Amino acid sequence: MRYAAVIAGIVLIAGTVASPLAEDLSVRLPGVPVTRIHATFECGADGVALGLPSGPFTVDYLNAGENHLAVLPIHGQALVFANVISGSGARYAAGRYIWWDAGARGVTLYADGVDGHPKAECHAVEKR
Numbered sequence: 001m002r003y004a005a006v007i008a009g010i011v012l013i014a015g016t017v018a019s020p021l022a023e024d025l026s027v028r029l030p031g032v033p034v035t036r037i038h039a040t041f042e043c044g045a046d047g048v049a050l051g052l053p054s055g056p057f058t059v060d061y062l063n064a065g066e067n068h069l070a071v072l073p074i075h076g077q078a079l080v081f082a083n084v085i086s087g088s089g090a091r092y093a094a095g096r097y098i099w100w101d102a103g104a105r106g107v108t109l110y111a112d113g114v115d116g117h118p119k120a121e122c123h124a125v126e127k128r
Contacts, residue, residue, distance in 0.1 A: 037061040040125040041107060047120035050097075050111050051075040056125050059099075068092075070099055072109075 039059050048054050051074040060071045068083035070092045081092030081099050089102035098110040107122040 032065045032067075035063045037063075041122045042125055043109060043120040043122035046118070047109060047122060050109055050118060050120050052109065052120065052122075072097075072099060 037060070039061065040056050041059055042056050043050075043052050053073055057073050062069045062071070068090065070081040070083075071078050072081060072094075073079075074094075074097065079094045079097065081094040081097070084091050084093045086100070089100060089105070091101075092099040096112050098114055099107070100110065100114075101107045107124065109120045109122060111118045
C-alpha cells in the first residue's frame with residue numbers, strides 16, 4: 001500500500017508521455033509528502049535500440065517516504081520503474097528493464113539483466 005501513495009503523482013506524468021486516452025488513477029496515502037524531480041537525459045543510438053527517444057527525454061522521479069519511482073518513456077509509453085536494492089547509486093526496475101543511476105559513474109538503461117545484455121549509456125542534460 002505504501003507504493004500506492006506515489007502512484008497518485010504518476011497519473012499526471014504518465015498522461016504526458018502516454019496516449020491522451022490514458023486512464024487516471026489516484027491513490028491516497030495521508031501524511032506522506034511526494035517529491036518530484038524532472039531530469040532530462042540523452043542516450044544515443046543504443047538507447048533508441050532499447051526503446052528510448054532519439055533525442056533528449058524527461059525522466060520523472062517520484063519519492064514518497066521510502067517509496068521511490070522513476071517514469072521513463074520506453075517505446076512511446078510511460079513505463080514506471082520501482083527502486084530496488086543496489087550496491088551503489090539508485091537502481092530502478094520495470095519488466096525487463098533496469099535504469100541505474102550510479103551518480104558520477106553515469107546512468108545506464110539495461111535490458112534483460114545487467115551482465116552481458118543490451119545496454120545504453122546515458123548522460124543528464126538537465127535536472128529540475
